[in-house]
Amino acid sequence: MSRFRCLPIDLAVAERFRASGHDDAGNPLRRMTADHPSPCRVCLRDAAVGEPVLLGSYNLPRPRGIYWTPSPIFVHATPCVPFDAADQVAPILRGRVISVRAYDAEDQCVYDLGFAGDGVEIDGPLARALDDPRTAFVNVHTAKPGCLLCRVERA
Ligand SMILES: [Zn+2]
Incomplete structure (x- = not known):
């Protein structure tokens, strides 16, 4: 199998979410307490039930063009270590x-x-x-x- 890396979202996006309280579409982030294993797109681990998370809309960098799409994502509400x-x-x-x-x-x-x-x-x-x-x-x-x-x- 080819060598590979699973990539978190750009850390700057997560930091902007946490600092601004708004997502990539300008929506107010939903501040939630995880009520199910909620996949954080920074550390690429599930937030455990009870952990504070943010839910917002993320503009994918790729694919561009016809297949481009935004996506709802969870991130931990407080800084976490990016998956690496x-x-x-x-x-x-x-x-x-x-x-x-x-x-x-x-x-x-x-x-x-x-x-x-x-x-x-x-x-x-x-x-x-x-x-x-x-x-x-x-x-x-x-x-x-x-x-x-x-x-x-x-x-
Ligand atoms: Zn995380």
Whole structure:
């Protein structure tokens, strides 16, 4: 399998959320107490039930153009350590139903590399996408609500 990194959102975005109280669409952030394991897009771990989290809309940097989309995301309400590990599937990708979406260098979705299923089974589909020379990057989303979990790039 290609070497890879699961990438958190830009830390500046999380810091702006925490400091401004507004998301990328100008909505007031929802300040919540996690009532279910809530995937933080900075540390790429689930906030435990009872932890304070922020819910807001995030403008994905990629894909650009036709496939571009914003996404609801949770981040820990207080600073947390950004996920930074090579060749490790981020914890938030394992415990839920996910979709793997591969995109090429022109931000075109590579449909035949897509996968939807249980996150515990991500290794095979992720390797298939990253080993394909057409793939420039992969976004992993929750399969039911469709929220971005993280981007994955070759290391
Ligand atoms: Zn966090």
